[in-house]
Amino acid sequence: MSAPLLSLRGLSKSYGRIQANRAIDLDVAPRSIHAVLGENGAGKSTLMKLISGVEQPDAGMMAWKGEALALASPAEARRRGIAMVFQHFSLFETLTVVENLRLVMPGGRRELAERLIRLGREFGLEVDPFVHVHALSVGERQRVEILRCLMTDPELLILDEPTSVLPPQLVVALFETLRRLRDKGVSILFISHKLEEIRAICDRATILRDGAVTGTLEPRHHDAQALARLMIGREMPRPVPAAPREPGETRLELIGLDHRPEDPFAMPLHGIDLKVRAGEIVGIAGISGNGQNELAALVSGETVLPPEASDRIFMIGRPVGELGARDRRALGFAFMPEERLGRGAVPDMPLAANALLTAHAKGLVRRGLVDRAKARDFTAACIRDYDVRTPGVEAEAGALSGGNLQKFIIGREIMLAPKLLFVAQPTWGVDIGAAAAIRGRLVALRNEGVAILVVSEELEELFELCDVIHVLAGGRLSPPLQARDTSAEVIGRYMMGAEPAEAAA
Numbered sequence: 001m002s003a004p005l006l007s008l009r010g011l012s013k014s015y016g017r018i019q020a021n022r023a024i025d026l027d028v029a030p031r032s033i034h035a036v037l038g039e040n041g042a043g044k045s046t047l048m049k050l051i052s053g054v055e056q057p058d059a060g061m062m063a064w065k066g067e068a069l070a071l072a073s074p075a076e077a078r079r080r081g082i083a084m085v086f087q088h089f090s091l092f093e094t095l096t097v098v099e100n101l102r103l104v105m106p107g108g109r110r111e112l113a114e115r116l117i118r119l120g121r122e123f124g125l126e127v128d129p130f131v132h133v134h135a136l137s138v139g140e141r142q143r144v145e146i147l148r149c150l151m152t153d154p155e156l157l158i159l160d161e162p163t164s165v166l167p168p169q170l171v172v173a174l175f176e177t178l179r180r181l182r183d184k185g186v187s188i189l190f191i192s193h194k195l196e197e198i199r200a201i202c203d204r205a206t207i208l209r210d211g212a213v214t215g216t217l218e219p220r221h222h223d224a225q226a227l228a229r230l231m232i233g234r235e236m237p238r239p240v241p242a243a244p245r246e247p248g249e250t251r252l253e254l255i256g257l258d259h260r261p262e263d264p265f266a267m268p269l270h271g272i273d274l275k276v277r278a279g280e281i282v283g284i285a286g287i288s289g290n291g292q293n294e295l296a297a298l299v300s301g302e303t304v305l306p307p308e309a310s311d312r313i314f315m316i317g318r319p320v321g322e323l324g325a326r327d328r329r330a331l332g333f334a335f336m337p338e339e340r341l342g343r344g345a346v347p348d349m350p351l352a353a354n355a356l357l358t359a360h361a362k363g364l365v366r367r368g369l370v371d372r373a374k375a376r377d378f379t380a381a382c383i384r385d386y387d388v389r390t391p392g393v394e395a396e397a398g399a400l401s402g403g404n405l406q407k408f409i410i411g412r413e414i415m416l417a418p419k420l421l422f423v424a425q426p427t428w429g430v431d432i433g434a435a436a437a438i439r440g441r442l443v444a445l446r447n448e449g450v451a452i453l454v455v456s457e458e459l460e461e462l463f464e465l466c467d468v469i470h471v472l473a474g475g476r477l478s479p480p481l482q483a484r485d486t487s488a489e490v491i492g493r494y495m496m497g498a499e500p501a502e503a504a505a
């Protein structure tokens, strides 16, 4: 390899007792795309934070073009030519694209807009600089984030799970951009859980397990199974087969539901008909922003219907349109929202307290008092059964890695033994081993007779899980499609807004 652009030697970082990075050695070559992969909590994000100046290492050294590198802040990293696109976007929705740029860089509106357009053309990332961010799709927002980094003229661009929020067509476009960047001389460090993507685009890959490097290799020369073994240290679990069974009684029904949200930027829903029965998994496919959040809020009870529309939603045999989330949960409904921190869990509360948020009815609270021993037992069982990697029940939710928090929340909801379970994006940000385990749990619950509704942007996941798939596009829901009789093409046509006759053609 030519002299590395970036070299790390013996880089270590601890948070209290947790050693998130242990003596990491890593070389990033100039003009290369380099993946970092590993299970949830393996230490990938921590490593990126050290390289981008967000955090400082406890030990070890970094070198940049052969010279020692110490970064006190992200601003200093940017000055040296290292820029990071974060997993969670940081744009102000009420400002235009160019106004967002002006917050972080010098230059007039016109000058910045021109540079943005020029760079956009060069790298296939076109966006209108004068449009408000709230009007942009997720893919367009990501383009703005990347362009904002490119405007600082980086030599190393770091992307933390850039494809987790993108539909397949946009992943292809993003990869094209990354290749162009590499060909222009920018190196890219890339975190991903998707092994096929890594094989498609990366020149090298470094694998982390438990904070330490377990291997660096050329991913093209290894199949996904081999990468998985290096990552998780064992073979992948096999999928749990769906037992043949007739669905039982209807546990969730939406009947001709129209809904116009108060938020002018939200998607109105039109004539939604949906049925989920006991012992069946129903999936909703589609790209987020097409009414997914609005539908989720109506099913969970975060949005309550006016009295005249109360009988548009039935849950476990009762009209629930007017009931809030707590009353719906009391009927045997459990729910995992798409937004884990804030809505799924409270970041600065310990896990045991987070368990109480939804599990209080499971005998954890008696006559208004928390039974602490029971709450700890419940939390400990969730940590054990769902393989949540954390020091224990007192750890704060916000200190868990993204994927581990996800495992905790889904575990907590399943442990409520719901009759009807609704999960949004069940395996977002979860590593492949844990994703297989979560899917296995959902299928096992279905086999036991639970009614399950899943919203997911990952079509493969829906095909693996579901008996029935609907597509949500532009606030309208397609008719139910039997998963075993339909194809990705038909679903793709519904996603583009086709009517049933055109989609089936």
Ligand SMILES: Nc1ncnc2c1ncn2[C@@H]1O[C@H](COP(=O)(O)OP(=O)(O)OP(=O)(O)O)[C@@H](O)[C@H]1O
Residues within 6 Å of the ligand: 015, 016, 018, 019, 020, 038, 039, 040, 041, 042, 043, 044, 045, 046, 047, 389, 390, 398, 399, 400, 401, 402, 403, 404, 429, 431
């Ligand atoms: N601010 C923090 N305080 C305490 N512990 C932390 C903090 N940030 C990370 N950790 C711990 O460090 C370890 C590594 O976390 P990190 O976020 O780097 O993992 P990751 O590989 O990026 O995981 P994921 O794929 O789930 O995002 C985990 O055990 C995590 O709980």
